[in-house]
Amino acid sequence: MAADSRLFSRGSWPEASRVSEVLRRETVGGMLLLFAAGAALVWANSPWGSAYRAVSEFTVGPESLHLRLSVASWAADGLLAIFFFVVGLELKREFVAGDLRDPARAALPIAAAIGGMIVPAAIFIGVNLTAGEPENLGGWAVPIATDIAFALAVLAVVSTHLPTALRTFLLTLAVMDDLLAIVVIAAFYTDHLALGPLALALAPGGLFAVAVQRGLTRWWVLLPLGAATWALVHASGIHATVAGVVLGFTVPVIGRHACAEHFEHRLRPVSAGVAVPVFAFFAAGVTVGGLAGLADGLRHPVTVGVMAGLVFGKPIGVFITTFLLAKFTKATLDDDLAWRDVLGVALLAGIGFTVSLLIGELAFGYGTVTGADAKIGVLVGSLMAGALAAVVLVSRNAAHRRIHDRETADADGDGVPDVYEP
Template identity: 90%
Template structure:
């Protein structure tokens, strides 16, 4: 695209770029641990000791009187992932208040791309299953809609590519909006029953938590019990408990005298990336394939095919086509350093749907079900395929990325701010 017009994927400011770089460094470590945990689970679940893996996953702990006697797998999905979604909530609020999403012009691209990246894979999943006459499984339409930023960054680390700052910022913002859409889908479409009483009661500790953080309180012995009480009551209401994490994250102030978002993220992001997500992956990814024959049978199932097609084709198509159409109708053009091949590579990275896709698969089909196992296989294989395709596209641009990286990190005057960000 040539001619005058606004620029897509502009570099942005140095404070924003440095903040994004710090977040992505931490998520990359978490992504590596996620891959190790998922790999260990797959090996164990397909070894002669598979029964011990299932027994560990199904081991129940917790107080029965509070309806919290859950399996370890459920504790990982409902409890630990609430920490992950709390971090997502604070990041979302930061983006809307002080980040790219506060500017409607800059927010339009990642929001539109995230919506496109949700609608197209969902439609493909539904189309595959309707064509196969397997309409009983249409409840899994949301499995391929999510993007796993940690897994995507792990792929980038493995192939040693330096995405330009603008693309890294877009990928992170896209994933943040994607998480918001995913948790909204979980809340509205995967709530089997709603108990209004516990949900109303959750407003009390949740409101006290919001009041405390708005006043600048960081006393863990106040905030932690309030957060846990809110989580437990939301869990009892029938809404997936991770929703409580996002809502509480939204209450944390970003700006002003009592701004705590950055402090909370600094403390909890490592817990989320190093503990919560890898442990969830360990319990969620351990599907017993049943050898080559079992894998072949699973890959032929409409649920598996729908999830794989949604992630590998639908997600990239949704992100890429939406971005292209937005550029066409707004008469925008790519930044001079970038090509549409770069956008395709990032769109393929968005097809890595690991963590939230596994969670939605369990909610849609149930833990330990045959169809749920097919959905997991679709998520695992689809995410790996999307990662491989993204790596092929991005590695082909490594020489250009190295040139951009040198320019974006050059600091001739030694003032700590790369020269490209200075007027």
């Protein structure tokens, strides 16, 4: 990074317009996610809570294929594979045609994502070791993820005008977080590994890759191949959502047969509007046992570790890494931005909902007491991080509105804002 470089520069109009379109869709998904999580919490803690648990634990699927799973497991293993397929598409697009293709621009979100992973994990480990409960250390990865949909829902609720450069950074950071999270899931949360099914998964996965590389996008060809890959990866012991990311990586982004944008356009609404909210509905419905039960849960080392990791660790990791990168490279913030803006975005990164809930279930098991404590930590920690982010960003909203007005002004009416024209 050059000595006169700027952090959070605006970038090009095509990239800015693409990011805006992605964020618009994710914002709607975030609203649905919040509604689904709220409905689950109300139902699980109502007099009809046993019905919620019965629905969640109801099993369906062919036993012969090792796919007789509970409804909650189908939501986590099956529907989230769609979410992670879209993540794979987004990751490849970022590395091939987006900010991450340029090492200088990629350095900041990659470093911030790594810092935002290490610090909350260290805090979780420290809290549980201090409490004398090393058996809980398997949950170290629960507070490492950022939920972009939840974060954007917070921005929509408080009506902020976050500048394009910061929105782009938040999206890229979340994409890198998802990549790190899927690596962690594959490496640390695989209970057993059956090499036979994993080897067999190469056949349908390879055929899927060949088909999309040659421009074949017929659903009746790709869907069976993707489903077979998913089922075999599931049978191998690796979490089946990994299959979604790998298949997403095979889709071409540029070239004659580029179809990543086509798939993303078709599947992002399904991911944001169906897959993630349904998963949230079955994952967020923790029974707290009234105020007394909630108070007990909030004191548990797992809950404290998750909350501290999200509310303090994630923002500290993202902010400090960004600040140190600026100091070491002698880079400066872009015009009109302040370090308070970076702090606000870093606090938004502490909203770790979807992937955090998933890792919590993988770490502690579905329906366990410790798993419930992890969920309480994720829910309360994400809400606290979102509230703190809202306070910080609202305090800068007047400045952000001025930047927004400049970024959207189009005096010549050509459809491209003036700030992006030479």
